Amino acid sequence: MEFSRTPVAIPEGDAPTRARVVRSILESGPSTAADLGQLLDLTPAAVRRHLDQLVELGTVEAREQRVYGSRGRGRPAKVFALTETGRDGLDHQYDDLAVDALRYLADNVGEEAVVEFARKRVAFIERDFASLMEVEPDLDPAQAMARVLSDGGYAAGVRTLPMGDQLCQQHCPVSHVAAEFPQLCEAETEAIGKVLGRHVQRLATIAHGDGVCTTSIPNTPQTLIHDNREESS
8 A cells, every 4th residue: 555645844934044055065065964053053953854845845865974984883974965956956057058059069060169168168277276376376286276166166175085185076067068068077177187287087077967076186296205204204
């Protein structure tokens, strides 16, 4: 026997707080209820209520938290991440018109024209990175790159790991277009590697269904030597 599920009533007065929760997940990535409560100064009960509403709306979903390194005892905490529907509700710089335009460009001019367009689109990365480093020359390059991308609407941050950094972009303003035209992602990765002077590797993309665009930025040989010397001393 099947039982129908009674929909949860969604109070309209909660909309501003729900928007804050969504924005926090966008900027910080998949988050636990405890993290959200601390960031937004909400009680555990209030956080749970808003998350339940967002899950009901299909805006967020609960996932098992990824653990880097050795996992301790017990089950990992649940984290809440934006769904594709949730991302659809955010402002996108591109829409179906952009996809149609690129299809026309590919069909009538050729794939190279799409690649050229993609490279021109991400030209801001090199330009803005140079400007930022001129003003703040002591800024860590990976952190500077995150700031440049965040200013471009990517909500980027940096995770430091033993073998290098991971550049994590919690939002992609062109994800719908990039799903059909991966040249946009490839040009972006190419620009990041060129600016940082390293062979970076894209590990995951929102356009391909991952929750976060993740780019591996390996340490330079000099950095690895320095770290090894510090560990041995």
